[in-house]
Structure formats: structure tokens, C-alpha cells
Amino acid sequence: MRFAFTENQLAFRDAVHDLLAKECPPSVVRDAWTNETGRSSTAWTELAKMGVLGALVPEAQGGLGLSEIDVVLLAEETGRVALPEPFVEHMLVGAPLLATEAAASGITTVTAGDPLVPYADTADTIVRLGHESFVADRDDSTLEAHRSVDHSRRLFSVETSGSPRALDAAEVSTAYWRGTLGFSAQLVGLGHHLLATTVEYVVARRQFGVPIGSFQAIKHKLADVRIALEFAAPLVYRAAYSLTVSDPAARTHVAMAKAASADAATLAARHALQCHGAMGYSFEYDLHLWIKRVWALAAAWGDATWHRELVARAILDT
Amino acid sequence: MDLTWSADEQAFRAEARAWLETNVPPAGLASGDTREGFARHLEWERALFDARWAVVSWPQAYGGRDASLWEWLIFEEEYSRAGAPQRVTQNGIFLLAPTLFEFGTPGQRDRFLPTMASGEETWCQGWSEPDAGSDLAAISSRAVRDELAGGWRLSGQKTWTTRGAFCTHLFGLYRTDSDAERHRGLTYFLVPLDTPGVTVRGFGRLDGDEGFADVFCDDVFVPDDLVLGEVDQGWKVAMATTGSERGLTLRSPGRFLATTSRLVELARERGAADPLVRQRIAQGQIDAEAYQLQTLATVTKLSAGEHPGAESSLTKVFWSELDVQLHETALGLAGHDAELEDSPWMKGWQFALSGPIYAGTNEIQRNVIAERVLGLPRK
Numbered sequence A: 001m002r003f004a005f006t007e008n009q010l011a012f013r014d015a016v017h018d019l020l021a022k023e024c025p026p027s028v029v030r031d032a033w034t035n036e037t038g039r040s041s042t043a044w045t046e047l048a049k050m051g052v053l054g055a056l057v058p059e060a061q062g063g064l065g066l067s068e069i070d071v072v073l074l075a076e077e078t079g080r081v082a083l084p085e086p087f088v089e090h091m092l093v094g095a096p097l098l099a100t101e102a103a104a105s106g107i108t109t110v111t112a113g114d115p116l117v118p119y120a121d122t123a124d125t126i127v128r129l130g131h132e133s134f135v136a137d138r139d140d141s142t143l144e145a146h147r148s149v150d151h152s153r154r155l156f157s158v159e160t161s162g163s164p165r166a167l168d169a170a171e172v173s174t175a176y177w178r179g180t181l182g183f184s185a186q187l188v189g190l191g192h193h194l195l196a197t198t199v200e201y202v203v204a205r206r207q208f209g210v211p212i213g214s215f216q217a218i219k220h221k222l223a224d225v226r227i228a229l230e231f232a233a234p235l236v237y238r239a240a241y242s243l244t245v246s247d248p249a250a251r252t253h254v255a256m257a258k259a260a261s262a263d264a265a266t267l268a269a270r271h272a273l274q275c276h277g278a279m280g281y282s283f284e285y286d287l288h289l290w291i292k293r294v295w296a297l298a299a300a301w302g303d304a305t306w307h308r309e310l311v312a313r314a315i316l317d318t
Numbered sequence B: 001m002d003l004t005w006s007a008d009e010q011a012f013r014a015e016a017r018a019w020l021e022t023n024v025p026p027a028g029l030a031s032g033d034t035r036e037g038f039a040r041h042l043e044w045e046r047a048l049f050d051a052r053w054a055v056v057s058w059p060q061a062y063g064g065r066d067a068s069l070w071e072w073l074i075f076e077e078e079y080s081r082a083g084a085p086q087r088v089t090q091n092g093i094f095l096l097a098p099t100l101f102e103f104g105t106p107g108q109r110d111r112f113l114p115t116m117a118s119g120e121e122t123w124c125q126g127w128s129e130p131d132a133g134s135d136l137a138a139i140s141s142r143a144v145r146d147e148l149a150g151g152w153r154l155s156g157q158k159t160w161t162t163r164g165a166f167c168t169h170l171f172g173l174y175r176t177d178s179d180a181e182r183h184r185g186l187t188y189f190l191v192p193l194d195t196p197g198v199t200v201r202g203f204g205r206l207d208g209d210e211g212f213a214d215v216f217c218d219d220v221f222v223p224d225d226l227v228l229g230e231v232d233q234g235w236k237v238a239m240a241t242t243g244s245e246r247g248l249t250l251r252s253p254g255r256f257l258a259t260t261s262r263l264v265e266l267a268r269e270r271g272a273a274d275p276l277v278r279q280r281i282a283q284g285q286i287d288a289e290a291y292q293l294q295t296l297a298t299v300t301k302l303s304a305g306e307h308p309g310a311e312s313s314l315t316k317v318f319w320s321e322l323d324v325q326l327h328e329t330a331l332g333l334a335g336h337d338a339e340l341e342d343s344p345w346m347k348g349w350q351f352a353l354s355g356p357i358y359a360g361t362n363e364i365q366r367n368v369i370a371e372r373v374l375g376l377p378r379k
């Protein structure tokens, strides 16, 4: 029994952390709200160079041949900086599904979703998971734009005119649960960032002659956020482990992870906003970029209520 | 990451399970917070001790099995799973003992640990006083030096002392230097309750059982060798005990996993169709597993020689709120039966409600988290 990551896994996480600190400061997230693609440009190419985008692709196809437990912390890091990219869609879902050298190296980008697909306009390949599941080329697809509350997430409904490759049930399942794991990890990262910036803010901001962080009403809110994150993270890590070792309960474990991480991040967003007052409510201030990403990811790929019902089925109906 | 148990650990689990299956009293025991029930519980403790299951993590010399923290967790899981009786010796074996191992003299360990393990001597915790609850450093009970006799004379009132009316000994804090700053000048004493000058008065808790007591000392003589740690250093020693109380040793995850399975069983019997109820049960399962996993991470760190700090406050809020939530959900399933006083869920519910109060209230824990984990300013 050992519930901890290996030195290598932590070193990989640190390398990605450093890369993102450099390539994805808040200005990049803000820029993605209004630029043409909604994406970061250099962060993506640097991640590709490091091999991260093909981490789950087998080595024979040019990837790193890693598994979920090796990359879950990388997804958490991309959440922490609110990386505006189809990171989970490509790295955890699309690239291992296609397992091509082009996808592994990041020469082509794969996105995924259901029913709306983020960044479908700038991706090369689109994976639809859901009622009808298929892989299609962007060039064979007709896209209709939808606006996410998170303006960096460019959403599209996809009609395909070519003859898309249908996915079998096993492919859909692997892709779906890996993606859900990835968003759970991003939600933990987002929550930690919201907590950290709020702590900084309440220490600096003074009212009544003292830092507002000395008020107990503020302290207890942030303590609750810290508790929620403390207990959501191990569920996410366990889910990654269970997918890696093909535990029979792996899907239930991912469902637990998504429910807990969505709730924890949503609480972090709510309390972060409250503790920032009108400053946080201002469009020009960065806080809402993170808050809206939380709202988007908490809702995507099954919200907390939906995943909790899956857990209920597993323990009550079988 | 490796979430599997070794062959030895599995064998340990099997041995514990087999023993518990044959020995746990199937009908349960009367509440250990009554005089009669306490006596029954001590018989059970004796059976545990004789089979060397009373204090698995202790050295063999004191009646333990030298079990690793992992094995200890396994034992706790099996113990709760088997529905075995509450541990009326818990304040001794889970709270005082770790402190004795850390601060006690060899003489104190040899004198007190074996009888504590067997249940021959039972310990209660004397922190709180009428005017010192959350603000523990405000205690006013005093110990005055008796140089001639080589010891101290204790006076003052302790209250809400769990099972104080049934225990043989008390560990507690007394003020030895009244001029010192509040947290200094306190000393940790081990007090036999049959010493002349001690008066104990039991009183009822929320559920009516006599689980609380006032412990009055009036010029009670305690010799020097019953001081735990150094004179005037009691605060530091006591903090080690409260760390155990909030964290791992008092409320291990097996307890809440077992409560959750009983809740799931109840829901299956009653037919769990209501979506809101299903949500709450699923949440209970998620939280119980989250607590288990977080504990595995903590034990991994402890096994690597790291020391947990204020993080135990996160744990304490989490398990106590979880326990309340599980019982609330169960009572919701019981319909009009929820009113019946003797239903196990009503008893458990009343006890669950004390979780956010004892071991440092959850408000105090949130202060600690904010100030010592997050670094927010005290004032």
C-alpha cells in the first residue's frame, strides 16, 4: 500500500508546472477570451515539444506510452493556470484514441465533446462521444458556433458530411472516462488557484483598519474550501490509479472524482467571489476567468448530480 | 501508487476478521456510557486484551502486536465492519498512550501501559473546566508545590469529563505557575481518582446516559513521578494528545465506511427510489471513501517519517460533519420510526452531533486551518 506519486511522476508535474508558469500567465488566458482561436499558441507548442500531448499514446506510435496515473497531475496543473486549450480532449481522449504519430507529436490537434465540442474550428480531428459516437475530420464537418460563459472555450455543434469512423462501445467508454478524469483533475487545480489568489487578496485588502482575512467569516469560508479540496484530490488520484490498473470499479471511482471535484471547485469559485467583493465582480479583474472555467467544466461531461446518481446506482441497485 | 495489500497484511486482516466473527457479542452491549454497560465493556476489553487485539500497534511487551500503521488501519476497518463494541478505553489507549510513548519516563510506561491495555485501569481526560472550554488555556485548576512531600497539591473543577464517573484515573492540566503567560505554567498530571480529596459526580449527556462527569479536586496530593513531561510544559504535552484526538487515532476511516454500509443496507431494505435520498447516500459513500483515501495518503507520509501538523484540523471537521450527514440521511429513511429513542440511528445521531463539539469545536478547527494552514492573519 502506498498512496503517493513516484519521484518521476512528481518531476514530470514540476516540469509542466514550470512550463505553464512561463507560457500561460493570466494574460494568456485573458487574451484567449478575445483572440481568433480562443487558444494560447505557444503553451500548446511547448507542451508538444515536451512530449506531453502524446503522453498516453503508445511508444510505437511516437508517444510516451504512459498511463492515467502518470498524467493526472499534469491535468491538474493545466487547470491551475486555466490553460485555454483542448488539453484533456487531446491528451487524454483524442490522441490515445487515434494513436497516430501526428496526434502524439501534436502536429495535428484532436478535440472531443458531446454534444458541443470545444475548439472544433481549430482542431484537425473531432471526436464526438455520446448518442452517436464517431471520429471525423474537421474538413468534412459543418460547425455551428455556440458561446460558452467561458469565452475562451469556443464551442461548436458538429454535423459531418463525410463518412466518419464509428466508435465501438469500448472505445467510447475508455475515451469518456479518461476525459472525465482529466476534467476532474483540472477542477482540483482550478480550485487551488482560486483559493491561493483569494488568500493573497484577503491578506492585502484592508477594511476597518485590518486585513479582511482576519475576519472569521472570511476565514471559515476559506477553511471550508481548503477542506473540500483536501478530500476531493485523493478521489481524483485514486480514479487515475483505478483506470491505470483496470479496476472493475474504475468508472464509479471516476464518477466520485468528478462529483467531488466539481463541488469543491464550485465552492471555491463561490467563496472566492464573495471574499473579493466587487473587485472580483469586475470584468476587468482576472478572477472571473477562473470562476467561469469552473462553471464550464463542472457542467461538462456530466455534472456532480449526474455522477452522484451513477454512484447511487453502483451501490444501491446492483 | 499501489493500492493493494501485501500477503502479510491480508493474512493479518483474515486473522482479525476470523477472531472478531467468533467473538463479537452478536446482540451488542448496553451503552458504555452507563455504569452497567461500562462494566460489560470492560469484560469485552479483557477478551480483546487476552487475544492481543486490544492495542495492536503497541510493542508486544505492553500487550500489543507491534503492528504497523497499515495493520492498525486494517484492524480498525475490521473492528467497525464487525459491529464490535465501542472502546470505552479509548481515552487511555488512543489519546494518553501516544503521549506516554512520546513524553513518559520508562517507569511511567511500565507502570501504566499494561493496565491501560487490559482495561484494569481506565482513563478519563481532564481538560475542560466550567470557564475553559474552547479557550483551554484559561483553566484555573491549580497545583501547589509540596516540597516536603515531594509532589503537588491539586485543586479545582474539571467538567464534561467523558466516563469520568466510571474511570479509575484522570490525565489533566493544572496550573503550576500562576504568574506565567496563559499557555506557560501548565503541567500535565496523571491522577488516580481514588486519591483522598477527589470527588466525582456523573451527569447525563444529550441522550441521558451518565457519560459526563465533574471531577473536583480539593487539596489532592500527587507525587512527582505522576507528572507527565516537564513541570510548566503541560501545554506542549497536551497538544500532542489533542493532535491524536483530531487526527488518525481516535476516528479512523473504518468507522465511517461501516456506518455508510449500514446506511446503504437500510436504503436497500426500504427501497431507495427518491432521487434526493439517492444523492445523499451517494454523497455519504463518496465522502467516506474520500476520508479513507486521504488517510492512506497521510499514513504513507507518516511511514516515510513526515509529521502531520495543523492538517489534522482538516480531518477533524471532515469526519465529524460526515458522521452527522450519514445519520441525518439514515433518520430520513426511517420515516416515523425516526422518533423512536431506542433505534440505533437515533442513538448514533445524538452521538454524531457531539463530533463537531468535542476534540476542539469545528469553529476552532476552521480558525486553525485559516491561520496555520492558509496563513491568514490572527488579528
Ligand SMILES: Cc1cc2nc3c(=O)[nH]c(=O)nc-3n(C[C@H](O)[C@H](O)[C@H](O)COP(=O)(O)OP(=O)(O)OC[C@H]3O[C@@H](n4cnc5c(N)ncnc54)[C@H](O)[C@@H]3O)c2cc1C
Binding pocket: B124, B125, B126, B127, B128, B129, B132, B133, B134, B135, B159, B160, B161, B162, B163, B354, B357, B358, B359, B360, B361, B362, B363, B364, B367
Ligand atoms: C461528547 C463530549 C465529550 C467530551 N469529553 C470531554 C472530556 O473527556 N474531557 C474534557 O476535558 N472535555 C470534554 N468535552 C468538552 C469539550 O472539550 C468542550 O465541549 C469543547 O472544548 C468546547 O468547549 P465548550 O463546550 O465550553 O464550548 P464553548 O467554548 O463555550 O463554545 C460554544 C460555541 O462557541 C463557539 N466558539 C467558542 N470560541 C470561539 C472562537 N474563538 N471562534 C469561533 N467560535 C467560537 C464554539 O465553536 C461553540 O460553537 C466533551 C464534550 C462533548 C460534547
